[in-house]
Amino acid sequence: MVSRFPHRTGDDVDEPVTEACRRTHQDRWRRRRLLQRQLHDGAALRISALTLRLGLLEHRAAPDGQAVQDCIGELQDELHAVLEELRDVAAQIYPPLLDEAGLGPALREVVATLQAPVAVVASEERFGAAAEGAAYFAVLQCLAAQPAGAPSMKVVVRRETDTLMLSVSGVDAFHAELIDDQVRPLGGIVEVITGSLPGASTVIARIPCE
Amino acid sequence: MRVALAEDGTLFREGLLMLLRAVGHQVVCSAADGDELVALLTTTPADVAILDIRMPPEPDGGLITAERLRAAHPDLGLLFLSHYAESHYLMRILEIGTESIGYRLKEKVGSVEVLTDTLNRIGNGEIVIEPVLAKRLVDRTRGDKKDVVAALSDREQEVLRLMAEGRSNNGIAGQLYITPKAVEKHIANIFVKLGLHIDTAAHHRRVLAVLTYLRSQRNQG
Numbered sequence: 339m340v341s342r343f344p345h346r347t348g349d350d351v352d353e354p355v356t357e358a359c360r361r362t363h364q365d366r367w368r369r370r371r372l373l374q375r376q377l378h379d380g381a382a383l384r385i386s387a388l389t390l391r392l393g394l395l396e397h398r399a400a401p402d403g404q405a406v407q408d409c410i411g412e413l414q415d416e417l418h419a420v421l422e423e424l425r426d427v428a429a430q431i432y433p434p435l436l437d438e439a440g441l442g443p444a445l446r447e448v449v450a451t452l453q454a455p456v457a458v459v460a461s462e463e464r465f466g467a468a469a470e471g472a473a474y475f476a477v478l479q480c481l482a483a484q485p486a487g488a489p490s491m492k493v494v495v496r497r498e499t500d501t502l503m504l505s506v507s508g509v510d511a512f513h514a515e516l517i518d519d520q521v522r523p524l525g526g527i528v529e530v531i532t533g534s535l536p537g538a539s540t541v542i543a544r545i546p547c548e
Numbered sequence: 549m550r551v552a553l554a555e556d557g558t559l560f561r562e563g564l565l566m567l568l569r570a571v572g573h574q575v576v577c578s579a580a581d582g583d584e585l586v587a588l589l590t591t592t593p594a595d596v597a598i599l600d601i602r603m604p605p606e607p608d609g610g611l612i613t614a615e616r617l618r619a620a621h622p623d624l625g626l627l628f629l630s631h632y633a634e635s636h637y638l639m640r641i642l643e644i645g646t647e648s649i650g651y652r653l654k655e656k657v658g659s660v661e662v663l664t665d666t667l668n669r670i671g672n673g674e675i676v677i678e679p680v681l682a683k684r685l686v687d688r689t690r691g692d693k694k695d696v697v698a699a700l701s702d703r704e705q706e707v708l709r710l711m712a713e714g715r716s717n718n719g720i721a722g723q724l725y726i727t728p729k730a731v732e733k734h735i736a737n738i739f740v741k742l743g744l745h746i747d748t749a750a751h752h753r754r755v756l757a758v759l760t761y762l763r764s765q766r767n768q769g
Contacts, residue, residue: 378602382631383557389658390563397570397660411659418655425632435634438607443636450635450763453690 343514343528343541355525360546363523367432367468374432382424389414432467436474440464441495444474454481460495465502466548468524473504473545476520480506480513480541489537502547507540514541521545549667552594553578554585554613555629556603560654564598571660573667581605582613589617589624596625596648596670601637611637614644625670629654633681635763642675642759646752650676650714675714675755682712685762693761696742704741707734712762714755 392410399406428434436444442460449456464470477493484491491508504521506513511532518528526545533539551573555561561578568575576594579585581604585597597617601610614626625648628641633653641651650670656678657663669676686709689697700708703724710720717735721728735754739745744757 378631379557383560383654386631386654386658387557387559387563389655390560390567391658393567393658393660393663394563394570397567414655414658417658418653421631421653421655434632435636438602439636447634447636450688450690451684453688453694455691 339532341530341532343518343530355522359523360525364466364468367471370432370471371437371467374428374434374437377424377428377431378434382421382428385417385421385424389417392417432471433474436470437467441470441473445477445493445495448478449481452481454484455490456481457490457492458495459493461497463497464548465497465545469502469545469547472520472524472526473502473543476504476517476543477506479516479520480509483513483516484509497547498544500546501544504543504545505540506542508537509539509541510536511539511541513539517541517543549573549596549671550576550594551667552576552585552589552592552597554580554582554597554603554610555600556580557600560600564657567658567660567663571664582609582616586613586616586620589621594621594624596627596667598627598629600654601628601630608637611640611644614641618645623648625649625667627652627666627670627676629657633678633684635681635685638677638681638759639763642756646675646756647673651681652676652678653680656680669714669719672716674716674719675752677712677714677755677759679709679713682709682714685712685759689762697762700738700741704734704738707731708738708758711735711738711755711758716751 392414396407396410433444435447440462442458442462445458445460449458473495489508491506494505496503506517511530514528514530521528521543524545526543529542531540551568553561553564553575555564565575565578576592577585577588579588583605589597599610599613601608603609605612610628617624617626626645627650629652630637631654638651641649648670650666652666657666666676686697686705706724707720710723715723717728717731720731742761744761
């Protein structure tokens with residue numbers, strides 16, 4: 339059964355998203371991407387440069403400054419830990435790999451990191467910061483909502499003229515809501531093909547893109 | 549060693565320059581982007597080029613620059629530095645070359661020991677892979693492979709991780725304080741258990757086989 343999400347009944351008819359709302363949300367995604375770049379070019383670069391200066395100090399402390407060298411090594415490890423935390427924050431704001439390489443590489447990397455049984459089919463095509471951001475986080479929400487031991491999911495990303503088509507199969511119909519939350523503010527439309535068994539539904543989102 | 553350097557962040561570039569010089573390397577040229585470095589290297593000989601992945605020409609100028617450098621100077625070693633250790637970039641790097649090539653996190657080369665080890669190994673023709681990434685690849689295999697890797701002994705897992713870092717048999721032996729002969733035995737066992745049949749004499753092909761095994765997923769649609 340194919341149905342448009344959300345299910346429209348009686349007076350409960352959803353207002354279409356206005357052009358102004360779409361623009362606001364597009365700007366929001368661009369700002370998120372900018373914040374991530376700022377983290378990379380600013381704080382992260384400064385901290386990395388600091389480890390180099392510590393290395394210089396370590397070199398100068400040699401050869402009879404073993405205690406100092408150990409202490410410097412510990413500081414460098416600590417800075418690595420700080421950077422790992424910044425990377426974690428950046429990934430939640432706007433994944434750097436999504437920014438640099440697009441949906442295919444970013445989704446493949448994240449399913450590998452989460453060890454999730456997900457097949458990703460996507461070309462190297464680009465769709466702009468907003469559509470890519472919304473599609474990426476929509477898939478991430480679906481992954482987070484998958485019950486443990488769920489069968490494998492399949493994610494397909496494709497261009498249909500001026501829309502990004504995202505299809506997520508091997509999920510339940512309720513996943514449509516998670517995807518809708520992400521794509522609706524951008525004027526996206528979500529469709530559900532309900533399967534006869536749990537975890538056998540497909541959610542298809544079409545998001546206007548660049 | 550004669551080192552060439554391209555990095556668009558001034559603070560990091562100057563810091564690395566000072567550290568390289570302090571530990572006795574000769575920095576033959578440094579540039580703020582890839583195109584400038586390619587131009588400088590047409591007249592200046594170097595042993596290793598250190599490249600920031602994310603620099604002009606955007607968005608990943610380090611990779612484009614490396615392709616051009618490898619074509620023009622096949623013997624020039626290449627070391628990629630990045631703020632991120634991602635398997636996506638590792639695979640792109642290995643498409644550029646599998647000898648005298650390395651990929652490390654920026655903050656890790658601040659350690660003199662790491663910097664020296666990395667440059668020496670690249671100078672010796674090896675592949676150098678960021679241990680943070682190698683560990684992630686070994687620890688996060690999926691599906692059937694997860695069980696296969698989990699079934700390896702602790703020592704075999706250590707050897708697998710060091711192989712994924714691109715280390716040679718002697719390198720692995722040195723890290724684990726065991727003989728190269730013992731390393732060979734572990735590697736033979738690992739290859740049988742993983743079901744890989746590869747000419748183990750060719751170092752770079754072996755590293756590639758291990759990385760491909762760790763990264764690929766069965767039933768990928």
